[in-house]
Amino acid sequence: MANGQDDSGVSxxxxxxxMAWAGTGLLWTVAGGVPKVNQILGVASANAxxxxxxxxxxxxxxxxxxxKPANPNTNAxxxxxxxKVVAAKDKPAFMIHTGDISHLSKPGQFxxxxxxxxxxxxxxxxxxxxxxxxxEDNGKAYMDRYGKNAKGKGWYAFDHQGVHFIGLVNVFDLxxxxxxxxxxxxxxxxxxxxxxxxxxxxxxxxxxxxxWTVYADWGWGTDDGVKALDLLKGFGSVTVLNGHIHxxxxxxxxxVAFHTARSTAFPQGAPGQAPSAGPILVPAxxxxxxxxxxxxxVTQGTHALAITDAPLA
Amino acid sequence: xxxxxxxxAFARSLSLAFALALASLAAPARxxxxxxxxxxxxxxxxxxxxxxxxxxxxxNVDDIPHSIVSKTPGVFRSKPLxxxxxxxxxxxxxxxxxxxxxxxxxxxxxxxxxx
Numbered sequence: 129m130a131n132g133q134d135d136s137g138v139s140x141x142x143x144x145x146x147m148a149w150a151g152t153g154l155l156w157t158v159a160g161g162v163p164k165v166n167q168i169l170g171v172a173s174a175n176a177x178x179x180x181x182x183x184x185x186x187x188x189x190x191x192x193x194x195x196k197p198a199n200p201n202t203n204a205x206x207x208x209x210x211x212k213v214v215a216a217k218d219k220p221a222f223m224i225h226t227g228d229i230s231h232l233s234k235p236g237q238f239x240x241x242x243x244x245x246x247x248x249x250x251x252x253x254x255x256x257x258x259x260x261x262x263x264e265d266n267g268k269a270y271m272d273r274y275g276k277n278a279k280g281k282g283w284y285a286f287d288h289q290g291v292h293f294i295g296l297v298n299v300f301d302l303x304x305x306x307x308x309x310x311x312x313x314x315x316x317x318x319x320x321x322x323x324x325x326x327x328x329x330x331x332x333x334x335x336x337x338x339x340w341t342v343y344a345d346w347g348w349g350t351d352d353g354v355k356a357l358d359l360l361k362g363f364g365s366v367t368v369l370n371g372h373i374h375x376x377x378x379x380x381x382x383x384v385a386f387h388t389a390r391s392t393a394f395p396q397g398a399p400g401q402a403p404s405a406g407p408i409l410v411p412a413x414x415x416x417x418x419x420x421x422x423x424x425x426v427t428q429g430t431h432a433l434a435i436t437d438a439p440l441a
Numbered sequence: 442x443x444x445x446x447x448x449x450a451f452a453r454s455l456s457l458a459f460a461l462a463l464a465s466l467a468a469p470a471r472x473x474x475x476x477x478x479x480x481x482x483x484x485x486x487x488x489x490x491x492x493x494x495x496x497x498x499x500x501n502v503d504d505i506p507h508s509i510v511s512k513t514p515g516v517f518r519s520k521p522l523x524x525x526x527x528x529x530x531x532x533x534x535x536x537x538x539x540x541x542x543x544x545x546x547x548x549x550x551x552x553x554x555x556x
Contacts, residue, residue, distance in 0.1 A: 347547035
């Protein structure tokens with residue numbers, strides 16, 4: 129990749145190959161820092177069911193309200209994404225939405241999202257994207273709906289079967305020329321939240337903008353993300369789930385596995401491969417192949433979480 | 442018409458003419474309106490030099506919303522601008538005004554106000 133600012137650990141060719149493999153439904157697990165292809169989806173899921181553990185879904189960037197040529201009907205593609213989540217062989221215990229639920233923070237857009245996502249009947253844990261906090265009250269619309277049990281600007285944590293989940297918010301107090309921002313108050317909360325947790329507690333952190341630098345020129349990173357990652361050093365299994373970039377990027381660094389999800393609304397260009405970070409128009413019959421959902425399986429006794437990306441078609 | 446009436450009318454038109462003449466002497470040069478377009482996550486042009494009293498109009502022709510935020514807090518801040526939305530601000534004072542997009546802060550520009 130042209131961006132010399134960060135060694136993502138995967139070349140562009142490698143990333144494209146990963147994306148192609150993920151699109152065909154191959155199941156990857158990561159062990160000892162090396163991604164391994166296990167087996168075709170279906171057989172692996174049977175094995176996962178046999179062991180104790182659970183699966184959860186990640187969707188992202190639904191952008192309800194966007195209606196330009198790149199996708200004139202984001203409600204429809206979100207409906208398809210939810211149908212796919214619900215129909216998965218490994219039934220998800222709950223869902224995570226990594227933000228940009230709406231396109232313009234309008235009540236009607238949030239209402240539509242609640243209705244479409246609600247049809248899944250799953251518990252859903254949200255974090256806001258920058259498109260979700262542009263109401264006149266700078267994020268009150270999001271907080272009123274999704275931030276009931278959250279702190280500060282919407283961060284929170286919860287546990288599920290021994291795995292500790294942390295929702296972080298990195299779309300406030302953005303500085304000129306900067307990228308995503310967590311801020312000192314949230315970092316202090318995170319340090320406190322992690323205090324006393326044993327190193328063997330699997331941690332899943334989710335936030336909208338990638339916590340590591342995917343591409344600084346397009347603002348695809350978090351200025352103080354490293355501070356959060358430093359707090360997570362020492363945990364044996366850390367999985368970071370993000371959105372914002374509308375494409376799959378994965379890397380593994382020691383005990384930390386990073387994954388960004390596809391959007392359910394429209395694709396964006398690969399870093400440096402398009403004039404800007406904005407929507408990419410693909411032929412209508414190809415659109416669903418570049419949108420998708422992700423399924424993450426935790427198997428007790430293994431450090432690595434298995435992340436499977438599936439396109440809408 | 443009576444002489445008094447004519448004198449009054451004449452006096453009125455004289456003072457009107459006088460006022461108009463004064464006004465045209467005192468009026469500043471017509472303030473300009475300069476457009477900055479937003480396209481492909483970029484402000485075009487990224488830097489503009491204007492005179493005090495000029496208006497800058499930001500016009501979003503991108504297919505994604507953007508917002509205009511002054512780097513110095515509190516000087517100007519637009520609502521989110523969807524495609525074809527505009528935001529304008531009159532720059533009365535000299536100075537350099539850096540600004541960025543509130544949603545995508547890596548997008549930056551500046552307005553230079555000089556006499």
